[in-house]
Each structure stands twice: as structure tokens, then as C-alpha cells.
Amino acid sequence: MPSSIRDKVHRHLDICRQIQPALHQETHAPSPDMIDNAHFRAYTRSPHDIGGEPDIPITWEEKEEEVWEHNTFVTCEVLAWRGVWNAEERRRRQNVEVGETMYLGLPYYGRWLLTAAKILVDKQFITLTELQEKMDEVRKRYE
Amino acid sequence: MSKPHYDRNHHVEKATDIGDPQCFKGEAGKPRFKVGDRVRVRNLPDIFYTRTQGYVRGAEAVVAELVYESPPAEDESWDNTENVEWFYSLVFKMADLWPDYPDYFPNDTVETEIPEHYLEAA
Amino acid sequence: MSDDKHDLHSPAPMVDEVSEFEVLELAVRELAIEKGLFTKEDHNRWTEYMHTLGPAPAARLVAKAWLDPEFKKLAVNDGVKASLDVGIDWINSMPTNFGTPSDYCNLRVLEDTPKLKHVVVCTLCSCYPRPILGQSPEWYRTPNYRRRIVRWPRQVLAEFGLQLPEDIEVRVEDSNQKSRFIVLPVRPEGTEGWSEDQLAEIVTRDCLIGVAVPKPSVTANRKRPVRRAVNPYHH
Numbered sequence: 001m002p003s004s005i006r007d008k009v010h011r012h013l014d015i016c017r018q019i020q021p022a023l024h025q026e027t028h029a030p031s032p033d034m035i036d037n038a039h040f041r042a043y044t045r046s047p048h049d050i051g052g053e054p055d056i057p058i059t060w061e062e063k064e065e066e067v068w069e070h071n072t073f074v075t076c077e078v079l080a081w082r083g084v085w086n087a088e089e090r091r092r093r094q095n096v097e098v099g100e101t102m103y104l105g106l107p108y109y110g111r112w113l114l115t116a117a118k119i120l121v122d123k124q125f126i127t128l129t130e131l132q133e134k135m136d137e138v139r140k141r142y143e
Numbered sequence: 144m145s146k147p148h149y150d151r152n153h154h155v156e157k158a159t160d161i162g163d164p165q166c167f168k169g170e171a172g173k174p175r176f177k178v179g180d181r182v183r184v185r186n187l188p189d190i191f192y193t194r195t196q197g198y199v200r201g202a203e204a205v206v207a208e209l210v211y212e213s214p215p216a217e218d219e220s221w222d223n224t225e226n227v228e229w230f231y232s233l234v235f236k237m238a239d240l241w242p243d244y245p246d247y248f249p250n251d252t253v254e255t256e257i258p259e260h261y262l263e264a265a
Numbered sequence: 266m267s268d269d270k271h272d273l274h275s276p277a278p279m280v281d282e283v284s285e286f287e288v289l290e291l292a293v294r295e296l297a298i299e300k301g302l303f304t305k306e307d308h309n310r311w312t313e314y315m316h317t318l319g320p321a322p323a324a325r326l327v328a329k330a331w332l333d334p335e336f337k338k339l340a341v342n343d344g345v346k347a348s349l350d351v352g353i354d355w356i357n358s359m360p361t362n363f364g365t366p367s368d369y370c371n372l373r374v375l376e377d378t379p380k381l382k383h384v385v386v387c388t389l390c391s392c393y394p395r396p397i398l399g400q401s402p403e404w405y406r407t408p409n410y411r412r413r414i415v416r417w418p419r420q421v422l423a424e425f426g427l428q429l430p431e432d433i434e435v436r437v438e439d440s441n442q443k444s445r446f447i448v449l450p451v452r453p454e455g456t457e458g459w460s461e462d463q464l465a466e467i468v469t470r471d472c473l474i475g476v477a478v479p480k481p482s483v484t485a486n487r488k489r490p491v492r493r494a495v496n497p498y499h500h
Contacts, residue, residue, distance in 0.1 A: 049389060051389075062486075075308065161356070
């Protein structure tokens with residue numbers, strides 16, 4: 001239904017704006033003279049490297065595990081068992097290459113999952129079209 | 144157009160019945176440092192990937208243990224496993240890492256593992 | 266879950282539609298099988314292996330080390346070898362026969378003393394010794410725990426209910442490469458004459474991570490809020 005898709009698109013644009021980190025300087029692809037070495041280092045750092053960053057106390061929680069989280073863990077391990085990647089490649093992709101927003105914004109195994117999908121496309125084991133068609137087909141099973 | 148070919152078996156062949164990092168044992172040569180040595184962590188560029196934390200860079204530590212031999216994470220992450228090196232378990236004084244660490248806990252420490260190419264004698 | 270608890274950080278549970286995570290998970294698994302990257306049987310075997318995981322073997326290892334000084338020496342010097350005595354083969358217990366890809370095969374057992382207390386973190390991701398301890402708790406994975414424990418360990422441990430005297434050295438183990446860690450805490454007073462089974466009961470998962478210490482009357486992790494799953498996994 002086109003109108004409901006348009007609603008989703010508009011809500012998506014709103015959420016995307018809301019989840020952008022609160023930055024204290026303009027970030028509109030500045031010209032090179034505006035990026036000194038310290039800023040280059042900051043922008044290109046690995047977003048997983050957070051030890052020692054200040055933060056406030058939170059409530060420590062336990063969590064029930066979702067079925068998809070378990071299946072994702074198993075898929076990632078089996079992909080490594082069968083040589084599609086090694087654990088170090090997985091760690092880089094899911095902790096660094098996802099970028100800061102996804103790194104902090106998605107659940108732990110959510111990042112594993114996205115990374116498992118991406119490795120299949122990046123290494124040309126599947127095409128992106130195959131993945132997108134498969135997702136569409138899987139979703140339709142539940143409608 | 145031809146697609147890239149990935150050797151999907153080399154790790155399983157190397158590590159089966161041995162384990163990882165055990166499968167790299169003996170490939171690093173003679174270690175540059177020994178237990179008790181004081182070392183400093185180099186501040187290499189962290190572009191694209193690193194597992195040497197920002198907070199230990201430039202800080203001094205004591206070698207607590209030579210833990211195993213392995214390719215560094217930065218190489219292995221792209222499946223480059225030719226350059227195997229020693230990994231050292233290092234102990235840092237909290238006071239050497241954090242200028243605001245309270246004086247009344249002078250013995251508190253952090254221990255973490257760093258590959259040899261990140262280390263220089265202090 | 267009641268509606269009034271929802272805010273920006275707790276979106277409505279996805280009860281009426283399949284989640285994007287579930288869709289993507291199924292898509293990836295099916296495509297990998299269709300392309301011959303692994304088989305359904307591979308996936309099933311690993312799932313069965315995962316069913317066997319939990320903190321019991323690590324607790325047993327600690328209890329054994331408390332009772333047998335020779336075994337304690339072995340545990341501290343060669344955690345992988347010591348694990349065999351509690352039924353965990355870091356290389357062959359799992360379907361690969363080269364260990365679990367993500368947790369490698371280098372368990373290190375960190376021995377606490379009356380003057381030294383260890384606590385484990387992985388500031389870079391959430392490395393955890395799954396083969397001997399099971400899946401990591403949610404709080405261990407949070408950026409908050411990983412940010413703060415290496416810099417404000419005493420405050421964070423106090424939030425977990427562990428207040429440490431000044432003369433004890435706190436050592437934070439940042440598990441950043443291929444080693445995995447469990448803490449071997451000090452055996453508490455009041456457990457004299459206890460059997461291995463009795464001792465293993467008081468070595469909780471939290472004690473093995475290092476955010477708690479064993480007590481003769483405590484056999485469970487500290488009570489914390491539990492975030493419910495939409496579609497929970499039942500062990």
C-alpha cells in the first residue's frame with residue numbers, strides 16, 4: 001500500500017534525524033583546511049575503542065535472549081568454521097565498520113547479524129539483489 | 144567477469160586438533176622482551192582497525208607474561224597470517240593511565256594483551 | 266510490559282509483526298545454506314553445542330582449585346588443560362575441532378588473593394569465555410560497563426554491591442585479544458569442610474567475571490531488572 005509506505009518513509013526520515021549524535025560543530029563534509037590532524041584522527045578512530053570514556057551510572061540489567069540472537073551467533077560461528085571469515089574479520093566488521101551510529105544504536109547481536117549479511121555480499125557469495133529479494137520473500141511468509 | 148577466490152580451508156587445516164592461537168606456536172621467533180621488562184606502547188595510527196586500546200598508548204607498563212604467538216589482529220582481520228609475533232600481557236598502574244585516579248589507591252592496575260610491534264623499551 | 270514504560274529508548278515490542286532482525290536472520294541463514302557455504306546440519310550441530318553452554322564448568326573449576334592446591338597451580342598456569350578436568354575441551358568439545366572461532370583456545374584463570382581482586386571486561390567488544398561460562402550477561406556488553414570499569418573500577422564494583430578496602434589491589438583485566446578469562450576468587454570463610462558440590466554452588470557467574478565475591482549463603486547472581494525478549498529463546 002503506497003500511502004503506508006510513504007508514512008514509513010517520513011517516519012524513517014524523522015528517526016534518522018533524531019538518532020544523529022549531538023555534535024558541537026558543523027559536519028557538512030568540510031573542506032580539507034577545516035580538518036586538522038586531531039580531527040582526522042577522531043573521525044577515523046575505531047568506534048569500538050571506548051575504554052575510559054566518561055559516562056554516568058546506569059541500572060545494570062539482565063536480558064532474556066531472543067531466538068534470532070541465538071541463531072545469529074550460531075550462523076556467525078558456522079560461517080567461520082566453514083572459512084567464510086575468521087573471528088578477527090568479524091570483530092572488525094561488526095565493531096568498527098558499522099560506524100559510530102550503528103555501533104551504539106543497535107543491539108549486540110544485531111551488529112553480528114548485519115555483518116553476517118554483509119560478508120556474503122562483499123565476498124560475492126550472494127548478490128545484494130538476492131539478499132533483498134530473500135528478505136522480501138521471508139517477510140511475506142509472515143503476512 | 145571473474146569473482147574473487149577465497150581460500151576457505153587454510154585456517155581449519157592449520158588449527159584442527161591444535162587450536163588457535165596454539166597453531167601459530169613457534170612462528171614468532173625470539174621474543175624481544177621478557178617478564179619484568181618495562182615497555183611503552185607505541186601510538187601507531189589506528190586507521191581502519193586496531194585492538195590496541197587508545198587509553199594505553201604512550202603509557203608505560205611491566206611485562207607480566209608472554210602469552211602466545213599470533214598474527215596481530217590488524218593483519219589477521221584481512222586474513223593476513225604470515226607475520227606472527229609475540230603477545231605480551233602487560234600490567235599498567237592506573238595512575239599511569241588516568242591523571243585523575245585517586246592517590247589513595249596507588250596499587251590499582253589494568254592488565255591487557257598487546258602484540259610486540261606495538262611495544263618499545265621504556 | 267506496560268505502555269507507560271515506553272520512552273525513546275524502549276520502542277514498542279514487535280508483537281504484531283515479524284521483526285527486521287528475524288527477517289534478516291532467516292534470510293542470511295537460508296542463503297548461506299542454499300549457496301553451500303554451510304549445511305543445515307552444520308547449523309544444527311552448533312546449536313546443539315550451544316545448548317550445552319553455561320557457567321557450571323567454570324564454577325566447578327574454581328571449587329576444585331579451592332580443594333586441591335596442585336589443581337589450582339595447573340589452573341593458573343594452563344587454564345585450557347585444567348578445563349579438561351571439568352569436562353571442557355577448548356579444542357574438541359565443539360564441532361570444529363579447532364575451538365570456537367570467536368573465543369579461541371587460551372583460557373587464563375586469574376587468581377585473586379587477600380590483597381588482589383580481579384575483574385574482567387572487554388573494552389573493545391564483549392569477549393567472554395563462552396565455552397566455559399556460556400553467553401555473556403547484557404550489562405557486560407553495555408558500552409557503559411566497558412567505558413567505566415577500566416577507569417573507575419571501584420565505583421563500578423560498588424554499584425554491583427562490592428565495596429573493596431583500600432589495601433586491596435584492584436586489577437581490571439581488559440580481554441582485548443585471543444585470551445579469555447575467568448576469576449578464581451578467594452575461598453570465603455565459613456566453607457570449611459564443604460564438598461566440591463557445595464563449593465561450586467556459591468561460585469556464581471558474577472563471581473567468575475569478578476563483580477562479586479563468593480559468600481557461604483549466596484548461590485545466585487544479585488537480583489537485577491530483566492529485559493524481556495519478544496520471542497525468547499528457551500534453553
